[in-house]
Amino acid sequence: MSIWSYANPRKFLDTTAPWVPWLMWLAAAVLAVGLVWGFFFTPEAERFGSSVKIIYLHVPSALMAINAWLMMLVASLIWLIRRHHVSALAARAAAPVGMVMTVIALITGAIWGQPMWGTWWAWDPRLTSFLILFLFYLGYIALWTAIPDPDSAADLTSVLCLVGSVFAILSRYAVNFWNQGLHQGASLSLDKQENVADVFWVPLLVCMAGFVLLFLALVLLRTGTEIRARRIAALRARARRVEPVRA
């Protein structure tokens, strides 16, 4: 059985709906473990003090902010190529979640930046590109809500998502050119030697897993909601068509 069989909205709903509560609880449990471990059972890093602990919110939310856009990009491509409605609705469902992740990353970054850099905000490349990513999310969501016809909306937002992805990457490197920043480079990777110490790395991984699970649960839930909303709209439209005949 191929993965495309889940493009059938009913099959998608029947399969995912029972999973959503479990995913929610799993995400909550993993997040609780990761956050409690990170906040209370890790030593304070030298030079950083306890302020470093916001990393357990900051890094996973930033990760998901970017990955949500990537998921929207893939879903948009699937919609444009294979015309599966579930895919378009999943992209629509992921956008607000990704936007909230971006906001969380920006706010926790500001809270972290205040004691570390002595400022809430700096026009640093990473910070700036996240702000721009937030604007892209805003435009994408606004376009979805502005177009009444669902298929046109899916098409146009998919095209915007493709073009926006190119420009988001362009902006990412353009701001590098424009200002060298305060933000540290990537210190988390699977292959490099100079990683953060394991005491911080392991709870951070747990938190990342929790955010991924949370994202999955929210997107599946919201996609299901969108499918049901689409059905209700179809039923209403049918009822409206029938009424004049009765009268």
Added chain:
Amino acid sequence: MRALLARDLRLAVRAGGGFGLGLAFFLIVVVLVPFGVGPETAILARIAPGILWVAALLAALLSLDRIFALDHEDGSLPLLATAPLPLEMLALAKALAHWITTGLPLVVAAPLLGVLLHLPGEAMPWLLVSLAIGTPALSLIGTFGAALTVGLRRGGLLLSLIVLPLYVPILIFGAEAARRGAEGLPAATPLMLLAGIGLGCAALLPFATAAALRVTLR
């Protein structure tokens, strides 16, 4: 395509179209800035390249929604779509017409406004070159945004929300080239990057614009 271009240019110039409006807006924004930040020559000269670039960007934005809206209202857009000219070329012609009526006048007017803002003389050629290279890309991106929002109520506001984030790389490189020129630094690198973005936009965005138009006309 040439006929379409000529038609769009005539429409813009004659029928009280957007021609000149964008230019006037450019002038007003630039005149307002000294009231906001104070009349000190040093400060104005320092921020002049950035102000001129931001003002040019906003002026280009102002007339974007007219690119397809008028044709959509009077029904000539479907006719243009059924013409033998491919939609991609239509998009390119529309962007070119928009640039000639909006971008080109801005480039021509920029030195005059640069004088108002005490832009240093050595920065002037760099500002002109960066505007001349960058504004076509603004028109191309704007045409794409206009195609996405054509036929929508509240389209204009949505258009600016969609288009302005896309303008970020162009603004960065354009203003950077002008700023480096003003400080006597080599400005070739941002100019080349700007030209690269412009050419990339010209090569790829008409396809996205045409795709959006096909959806709208379906």
